[in-house]
Amino acid sequence: xxxxxDWLNSPLSIVQGIFAQNVPNSDWEKxxxxxxxxxxxxxxxxxxxxxxxxxxxxxLKPNSLVKFRCMVQDMFDPEFYMGVxxxxxxxxxxxxLRFGKYRDVAECGPQQEIDLNSSQTVTSERQTFYxxxxxxxxxxxxxxxFFASQARVSPSTSYTPSRHKRSYEEDEDMDLHPSKQxxxxxxxxxxxxxxLCFSGSDIHGCVExxxxxxxxxxxxxxxxxxxxxxxxxNFPLPGEKGPAxxxxxxxxxxxxxxxxxxxxxxVLSVDPVLSIVNSEExxxxxxxxxxxxxTAEEQxxxxxxxxxxxxxHVILAQKLQHINPLLxxxxxxxxxxxxEFVSNFMSELSPVRAELLGFLTHALLGDSLAAxxxxxxxxxxxxxxxxxxxxxxxxxxxxxxxxxxxxxxxxYRLIQQLVPASYHLRMSIESMNHSRFIPHKDYTANRLxxxxxxxxxxxxxxxxxxxxxxxxLDTAGVRNVTALGNLITWQKxxxxxxxxxxxxxxxxxxxxxxxxxxxxxxxxQVHLQPQIIPPNMEEYMxxxxxxVLPSVLNKFRIYLSLLRLLDYSISDEVxxxxxxxxxxxxxxNPESVTADDLHRMLLVARFLSLSAGQTTLSRERxxxxxxxxxxxxxxxxxxxxxxxxxx
Numbered sequence: 001x002x003x004x005x006d007w008l009n010s011p012l013s014i015v016q017g018i019f020a021q022n023v024p025n026s027d028w029e030k031x032x033x034x035x036x037x038x039x040x041x042x043x044x045x046x047x048x049x050x051x052x053x054x055x056x057x058x059x060l061k062p063n064s065l066v067k068f069r070c071m072v073q074d075m076f077d078p079e080f081y082m083g084v085x086x087x088x089x090x091x092x093x094x095x096x097l098r099f100g101k102y103r104d105v106a107e108c109g110p111q112q113e114i115d116l117n118s119s120q121t122v123t124s125e126r127q128t129f130y131x132x133x134x135x136x137x138x139x140x141x142x143x144x145x146f147f148a149s150q151a152r153v154s155p156s157t158s159y160t161p162s163r164h165k166r167s168y169e170e171d172e173d174m175d176l177h178p179s180k181q182x183x184x185x186x187x188x189x190x191x192x193x194x195x196l197c198f199s200g201s202d203i204h205g206c207v208e209x210x211x212x213x214x215x216x217x218x219x220x221x222x223x224x225x226x227x228x229x230x231x232x233x234n235f236p237l238p239g240e241k242g243p244a245x246x247x248x249x250x251x252x253x254x255x256x257x258x259x260x261x262x263x264x265x266x267v268l269s270v271d272p273v274l275s276i277v278n279s280e281e282x283x284x285x286x287x288x289x290x291x292x293x294x295t296a297e298e299q300x301x302x303x304x305x306x307x308x309x310x311x312x313h314v315i316l317a318q319k320l321q322h323i324n325p326l327l328x329x330x331x332x333x334x335x336x337x338x339x340e341f342v343s344n345f346m347s348e349l350s351p352v353r354a355e356l357l358g359f360l361t362h363a364l365l366g367d368s369l370a371a372x373x374x375x376x377x378x379x380x381x382x383x384x385x386x387x388x389x390x391x392x393x394x395x396x397x398x399x400x401x402x403x404x405x406x407x408x409x410x411x412y413r414l415i416q417q418l419v420p421a422s423y424h425l426r427m428s429i430e431s432m433n434h435s436r437f438i439p440h441k442d443y444t445a446n447r448l449x450x451x452x453x454x455x456x457x458x459x460x461x462x463x464x465x466x467x468x469x470x471x472x473l474d475t476a477g478v479r480n481v482t483a484l485g486n487l488i489t490w491q492k493x494x495x496x497x498x499x500x501x502x503x504x505x506x507x508x509x510x511x512x513x514x515x516x517x518x519x520x521x522x523x524x525q526v527h528l529q530p531q532i533i534p535p536n537m538e539e540y541m542x543x544x545x546x547x548v549l550p551s552v553l554n555k556f557r558i559y560l561s562l563l564r565l566l567d568y569s570i571s572d573e574v575x576x577x578x579x580x581x582x583x584x585x586x587x588x589n590p591e592s593v594t595a596d597d598l599h600r601m602l603l604v605a606r607f608l609s610l611s612a613g614q615t616t617l618s619r620e621r622x623x624x625x626x627x628x629x630x631x632x633x634x635x636x637x638x639x640x641x642x643x644x645x646x647x
Contacts, residue, residue: 011065050151066268070131074448083124087112102267102313127253133242136423144325236450269311301445324561349613366531376607381564382507390491395510397522408464408513410541422460429471437480440496457507465514570617
């Protein structure tokens with residue numbers, strides 16, 4: 001274990017030391033970042049940092065260093081805070097210069113006050129992100145990340161918050177009588193009435209309702225004991241669990257955007273003093289409404305109880321290429337370990353592909369052609385955009401799926417075991433009419449209300465049309481179907497800002513299962529031809545997973561994540577050969593091969609090459625792509641001749 005010392009348990013003491021040595025030089029902030037960056041490089045030190053994804057908030061020591069793997073769900077207005085401030089002892093007139101960075105509450109010594117008129121005061125700016133766990137993150141990702149972590153935190157052996165020392169009855173009494181809670185904190189050596197931050201639009205800023213002793217992992221809504229409306233944690237997908245966090249970013253926040261997946265390292269702030277200050281400030285603001293510009297709903301949403309939505313003051317943050325814990329975090333770096341990992345895996349790529357093809361063939365009831373296309377779909381990704389056209393998307397409509405036996409449900413469970421993040425969308429008239437697909441802006445609460453289509457990049461979205469029955473779509477249903485069509489065609493979601501729509505580009509792998517041809521657009525329709533019909537679908541699909549060794553399953557997961565991150569190119573020589581081939585194909589029957597067909601064949605050839613670990617197109621792969629497309633189209637024509645116009 002690396003020498004954790006104070007930098008893990010008491011990072012603010014490290015910051016204080018650097019601040020004291022370098023003031024009034026402004027380089028102290030840069031030196032803090034460099035210190036923690038170097039510490040986290042030592043001997044896999046990142047594994048020793050407790051993660052909010054793995055450890056409940058109440059197990060963690062306040063003001064300790066934590067990490068959080070998350071998606072930026074919303075961005076709040078920037079807020080100003082006292083970056084540097086001066087405290088004074090009224091009795092001795094002794095003055096102390098302190099830092100406010102990485103804090104929510106200004107600290108003072110005993111008998112000290114903050115001198116708000118000091119010439120030493122420095123007002124700084126920070127950005128607040130509302131972050132949630134990655135939507136649809138697979139259970140195996142959480143499990144592997146948890147066991148890779150070497151930070152073992154237990155309230156019985158490490159740290160026990162004071163609120164766990166009280167009985168539930170006492171705790172409830174504290175909530176109902178905040179004056180008692182206030183008395184407990186009066187003796188602390190901090191100027192707890194001096195809140196450090198205020199929003200750009202309201203100097204009274206951070207107002208917060210009373211502290212709730214309920215964990216955020218309880219689900220979407222948390223009920224407040226003081227009978228206020230339930231706190232919506234604003235997760236995009238229903239049934240999600242895990243903490244939501246207010247992430248305070250101090251540097252380079254303009255490089256991040258909504259829906260980015262981040263890993264942040266920072267100081268955990270869950271100080272109950274926040275709840276007291278904000279509760280009192282909210283009560284006092286009712287006496288003079290002119291003093292408070294924010295609505296009560298905005299105050300409630302932007303300053304939720306710290307025990308439910310903890311704050312993380314970011315020291316280091318990075319945008320993640322992927323969330324697969326079996327791969328190195330960044331594959332672009334020319335590090336020897338990364339290069340060695342990639343080269344070692346590439347050397348055994350062929351047998352892994354063969355095993356995966358066999359596994360998916362069984363999952364697709366013996367259809368090897370559909371299994372080939374499913375592999376290509378699972379490694380597809382939007383690699384560029386030309387004007388408005390996303391390049392690299394490969395949405396498949398798997399038609400001919402059995403309606404009985406919940407085939408799609410079981411197929412999704414297998415896919416869920418292979419990809420890091422996914423969601424199963426069951427299409428029905430009711431779900432289309434009553435679900436919220438598109439995120440929209442709530443101007444009363446001044447926040448972005450999430451929707452089902454607010455997903456992280458490279459999420460697998462499996463849409464099940466097999467249960468869709470006849471019925472009438474209302475206005476909301478039509479809007480949701482349109483949103484799905486735009487997602488598939490343009491890889492974008494138009495967020496609703498009431499007075500206008502704003503395009504948010506995305507990169508979502510969409511697989512549609514249906515009996516006939518899907519009512520949604522797709523890049524490629526593959527008609528399923530089952531070779532076996534198991535009498536018990538659930539037992540059959542479960543046995544497939546049981547038969548695969550965990551080590552082999554992990555290779556499948558690495559294979560699918562790694563290949564979509566590889567670069568790909570086509571040489572001028574091969575490009576010329578493909579063009580000549582296209583002209584030759586159109587000679588006999590110009591209508592048999594269109595420009596769309598050529599685009600699809602090039603896509604199939606691209607993903608065929610990558611699936612074999614080749615980053616350039618060869619003549620052999622081009623011919624194989626043509627062969628696969630010919631087989632797929634012949635199957636569709638055969639099905640059309642059987643069912644008339646129905647594909």
